[in-house]
Amino acid sequence: MKLGRLNHIGVATPSIETSIALYRDVLGATTIGEPFDLPAQGVKVCFVDTPNAQIELIEPLGAASPIHGFIAKNPAGGQHHVCYEVPDIHAAKTWFESKGARVLGEPRIGAHGTLVFFVHPKDMGGVLTEIMETPAGAH
Ligand SMILES: CC[C@@H](C(=O)O)C(=O)SCCNC(=O)CCNC(=O)[C@H](O)C(C)(C)COP(=O)(O)OP(=O)(O)OC[C@H]1O[C@@H](n2cnc3c(N)ncnc32)[C@H](O)[C@@H]1OP(=O)(O)O
């Protein structure tokens, strides 16, 4: 499998509005999207653009959110996952499984509208890893 570009770094936060102020007023981000709910993934999302990748701010949507436990352990929030692009999501899933890495569930539509899956952090050197199919026409 050929790994593609780093698409985003997921940053969990208890408050997207508070994080937006940090990225805008302290870090100097100039392009920040509108927050939106992604109920299928159990998160509220907001993208912050940097010149070479995005920061994906994620806030839990309810107690069943996959990041509910992370925020409970890290109440101020923190770096949650990294996301790499691949040309073929199904080939990538087969690749990770063949390497003995635990793929968490089936590919599903992520925040960029393409299929994504996650690989368990314990099989990725302690880093929760998201793999997403490159959007058509990107780059
Ligand atoms: C916005 C949509 C989408 C996109 O398109 O970009 C997203 O990014 S959604 C992002 C949120 N969704 C997910 O994270 C889905 C996949 N995650 C999961 O299935 C779970 O979060 C998890 C990775 C299986 C962890 O489950 P959880 O119940 O929260 O924790 P555990 O206590 O079971 O954790 C076991 C073990 O792993 C460590 N851990 C947990 N989260 C992380 C993390 N983000 N980074 C590194 N390590 C993590 C946790 O500390 C435990 O370790 P030990 O304490 O040593 O046992």
Ligand SMILES: [Co+2]
């Ligand atoms: Co993500």
